[in-house]
Amino acid sequence: MHPKIGALLAKFPRIELIPWETPIQYLPRISEMLGVEVYVKRDDLTGLGIGGNKVRKLEFLLGDALAKGADTIITMGAVHSNHAFVTALAAKKLGLDVVLVLRGKETLKGNYLLDKLMGIETRVYDVEKTPDLILYAEKVAKELEEQGKKPYIIPIGGASPVGTLGYVRMVGELSTQISSLGLKFDTIVDAVGSGGTLAGILLGLELTKLEVEPVGMAVGIFGEKMMQKVVDLARESAKLLGVSVELKEPRIYDYSFGAYGKIVREVAELIRLVGTKEGILLDPVYTGKAFYGLMDLAKKGELGERILFIHTGGMPGIFHYGEDMLRLL
Ligand SMILES: Cc1ncc(COP(=O)(O)O)c(CNC2(C(=O)O)CC2)c1O
Numbered sequence: 001m002h003p004k005i006g007a008l009l010a011k012f013p014r015i016e017l018i019p020w021e022t023p024i025q026y027l028p029r030i031s032e033m034l035g036v037e038v039y040v041k042r043d044d045l046t047g048l049g050i051g052g053n054k055v056r057k058l059e060f061l062l063g064d065a066l067a068k069g070a071d072t073i074i075t076m077g078a079v080h081s082n083h084a085f086v087t088a089l090a091a092k093k094l095g096l097d098v099v100l101v102l103r104g105k106e107t108l109k110g111n112y113l114l115d116k117l118m119g120i121e122t123r124v125y126d127v128e129k130t131p132d133l134i135l136y137a138e139k140v141a142k143e144l145e146e147q148g149k150k151p152y153i154i155p156i157g158g159a160s161p162v163g164t165l166g167y168v169r170m171v172g173e174l175s176t177q178i179s180s181l182g183l184k185f186d187t188i189v190d191a192v193g194s195g196g197t198l199a200g201i202l203l204g205l206e207l208t209k210l211e212v213e214p215v216g217m218a219v220g221i222f223g224e225k226m227m228q229k230v231v232d233l234a235r236e237s238a239k240l241l242g243v244s245v246e247l248k249e250p251r252i253y254d255y256s257f258g259a260y261g262k263i264v265r266e267v268a269e270l271i272r273l274v275g276t277k278e279g280i281l282l283d284p285v286y287t288g289k290a291f292y293g294l295m296d297l298a299k300k301g302e303l304g305e306r307i308l309f310i311h312t313g314g315m316p317g318i319f320h321y322g323e324d325m326l327r328l329l
Pocket residue numbers: 052053076077078080081082083084156157158159191192193194195196197198286287312313314315
């Protein structure tokens with residue numbers, strides 16, 4: 001762990017949910033296809049339940065919830081939400097109650113099937129966008145308070161200054177890994193949904209002075225608001241840490257293929273390619289779109305000679321949308 005990052009984060013309550021460092025893996029056959037070196041940081045292997053990037057954020061978010069005496073966790077997402085399921089599983093593991101406030105159709109596939117299998121309480125609402133759920137989540141919190149419970153609301157994707165510390169810590173872990181491997185990366189690429197992961201990477205790179213350019217691949221329609229959210233989150237986390245930093249806007253590209261959650265043939269083909277070439281499974285909502293963007297830009301020479309992809313998990317999405325993808329292949 002980078003000493004400066006370790007020292008800064010030591011003052012925040014953190015529950016260890018990831019008992020190891022996630023590995024960095026070279027992708028020889030994808031690298032050969034692209035003519036540049038591609039590595040992947042296996043944050044799909046963070047280990048709690050379905051793993052993924054949210055577990056890093058939850059170490060600090062659930063640490064904060066417990067420090068504040070919470071007994072019930074509320075969070076939000078689409079019914080296919082990786083974040084919602086892994087939050088619920090971590091909360092249950094820590095002996096906390098949990099209510100998931102979700103949007104969409106109750107489909108017993110992927111994460112929603114896991115929610116039900118684990119006996120997690122879900123409230124599903126027919127709203128357009130996940131932020132529309134905030135009001136419902138606040139109502140659930142009020143209802144719980146009237147029952148004498150102490151609820152703690154985790155925002156969509158865990159995208160808050162406290163949650164962002166999870167990816168500041170990831171960069172602290174990464175910096176010692178790459179110096180012992182003697183590797184220097186030109187770019188670090190991740191999927192952008194609620195923006196917290198990229199925000200943490202942005203701040204972590206600034207604090208460690210690691211000379212790697214962060215590049216985001218937005219999987220929802222990307223607009224100026226998203227960029228602002230990433231930079232604001234990084235700034236608020238810096239304030240939380242009590243550090244003043246100069247933060248440059250990262251490059252963020254729109255690889256949503258027109259809409260968040262839209263299942264497209266190009267990504268189904270990409271998932272099959274990476275799966276059969278490297279034995280690594282990507283998902284159709286997040287990491288498949290982000291890796292498509294990585295390959296697209298790498299072919300144009302826009303990501304440098306050595307690229308690190310953060311595999312942020314999302315496996316259940318393959319089972320939620322598997323039939324849709326098969327019909328496209
Ligand atoms: C597998 C996977 N990879 C990347 C991301 C994007 O991370 P950020 O939300 O931190 O930008 C998600 C998010 N998922 C959300 C969810 O509800 O699951 C927050 C949107 C993800 O699940």
